[in-house]
Amino acid sequence: MADVRKVEEGLGNTPLIEEEEHNDHHHRKIIKAGKDDKVDNIIGDHYHNEKTEDPDKSVELKESEKQPLIVQKNKRVATLDVFRGLTIVIMILVDDAGGAYARIDHSPWNGCTLADFVMPFFLFIVGVAIALALKRIPKVGDTVKKIIIRTIKLLFWGILLQGGYSHAPDELVYGVDMKQIRWCGILQRIALAYLIVALIETATTKIRPTILGSGRFSIFSAYCWQWLGGFVVFLIYMITTFSLYVPDWSFELLEHHETKRYTVKCGMRGHLGPACNAVGYVDRQVWGINHLYSDPVWKRLKACSPESGPLRENAPSWCRAPFEPEGLLSSISAILSCTIGVHYGHVLIHFKGHAERLKHWISMGLVLLVVAIILHFTDAIPLNKQLYSFSYVCFTAGAAGIIFSGFYILIDVLGIRTPFLFLEWIGMNAMLVFVMAAQGIFAAFINGWYYGDEDNNLVNWIQVHVFNDVWKSERVGTLLYVIFAEITFWGVISGILHKLGIYWKL
Incomplete structure (x- = not known):
């Protein structure tokens, strides 16, 4: 033998x-x-x-x-690596240059900007990867154990990085008051979506088809349990959002060494505005108002501040209130983004021809976009990242499907891979780049080596003297700094680590 x-x-x-x-x-x-x-x-x-x-x-x-x-x-799957790398690049760009260019920063409320695509793109990618990784499951019990362990790791890193313990990169301190720790965040939302979708995928392994039927919708019926799970998620979100009664609520803020109490008048159901929506109410009841994100983007609304400046003196009380953009109810809705990603992965597994895959992916993406546009422009359900509305799920998932298909055509069909190696390297080491760059841990380390004054450090010196002073513009300098000193830098580092076979995985 x-x-x-x-x-x-x-x-x-x-x-x-x-x-x-x-x-x-x-x-x-x-x-x-x-x-x-x-x-x-x-x-x-x-x-x-x-x-x-x-x-x-x-x-x-x-x-x-x-x-x-x-x-x-x-x-x-190089296409998925490239798409993941693109999402990480967009995240760094909007996080660090969004302050200079408000149009790419998160929409203050209704609408969808470049920054609003990052979260659903991540969830879409997670879904596709789940379908590929769990294509065959030797032992269900072992797989469930690994899913739970990985979920716990994601929750741990999420709380550590976004719970308030880390003050990177601006402040050289660490620690968080447990009375005000933030329990929610990006990785926590990914953990919830991953846990639910991966468990459904694992639990249905024995009834998973090896060969699809001949019907046009056989791919949907073959994975009916996954879609049933998505439908249950949809019902929970929609029923809670439009039927839960939201009473008046209040909060306290420390202003000028004095504690001031504000009250928000509500007493209604089905409200989709900032003040009285069910998403915020659920988070205040579950987590407590002190554990929510203290600087929500709705403060840039015209009702709160003129031209994204300080709050108006007569601004509504809710403008000063905390709000959790990655809260519980909105994260339940976000599971749908992951479910759609799983479906795209199933298509990749079962459909063997390029044309057949692309026909299904693109048609589904277009349908989702049309549904979202109709819901938004009829004011039935506006696009809203903060609420993770159903129209927002459809719009961003449809966009993810179209972009994924575009990369697939270029990379897998036409074989044009070299121009995207930069994104592929970042995508293959996405966790490292997310922590070190997007969360500012590496910049905080560099800032810790200063001369005379904490602001006199290498990061600030490069940004001011190499970019801002040369271009005589803080806005342009900030953008170029993010592109070259952050994105390009971490692309090169990711490429070197790839050549060395070094990857950070959870």
Whole structure:
């Protein structure tokens, strides 16, 4: 019997266990790379398997004595890496340049800007990766355990980075008052969506089809439990949003060394404005108002401040109130973004032709966009990231589907991969770039080495003297600093780490 060698994978760090039964010999050959761990890394790895015949197994033996060994050669889905890298780049751009260019920053309330695509794009990517990673599940119990462990890791990092403990990169301090710790955030929302969608995918593994039926909608019926889960999520969100009674509420703020109490008058149902929506009410009841995000983007509304300046003296009381943009009810709605991503992954698995995949992806993306536009412009359900409205789910998921299809055409169909290597490298080490760049941990480390004064550090010196002074504009300088000193820098670092085979995975 010919030797069975380890299969070389795209990264060499995600395992592969493939069992091939030979009917005439009644034995099993196992090809194993790494440890038995097929659960996808949330912001990390994903693989798509294509059957290829191993040429080394073609030993000069009689046909009657040997069956050809068919192995699974794992190939990274470059399109998904590139899309993930693009999302990370957009996040860095809007976070660090959004203050200078308000049009790319989060919409104060209704509407959708460049920054508002980041969260749903991440969830869409997570969904696609779940479908690929859980394509085959050797042991359901082990997979469930790994899903729960990874969820806990995401929650831990989310609270650590966005709960208030880290003051990076501006302040050289750390620590948070537990009376005011923020429990919600980006990674926490991803953790919830991942947990629910991955568990549904795992629980339905025994009824998962290997071959689709001939019907046009067979891909939907084959994964009806996933869509049923999405429908339940939709019902919970819609019923709560439009039927929950929101009473008057109050909050306290420390102003000029005095505690001042404000009251917001509500007493209504189905309100989709900043003051009296059910999303905010649920978070105030569940988490407590002191544990919500203290600087919501609605403060840039004209009712609160002129031209995004200080609050008006006669601004409504809710303008000063905290609001959680990654709260509980809105995160339940966000599970739909992940569910749609899982569907795109299922299409990638079952549809083998480029044209067939693209036809389904693009048509679904266009339908979602049309539904969102109708809901928004009829004022039935406006696009709103803060509430994670259903129209917002459809609009951003549709956009994600179209962009994903575009990358697929360029990279997988036309073979144009080199121009996107920069984004691919970032996407392959997305967790590292998210923590170090988007959350400012690396910049905080550099800021810790200052000369005489905390503001006299290398980061500030580069931004002021290399960019702002040269271009004689703080806005332009800020934008160029973000592009070259942050995005380009971390793209190069990610490329070097990729060449060294170093990746940060949860």
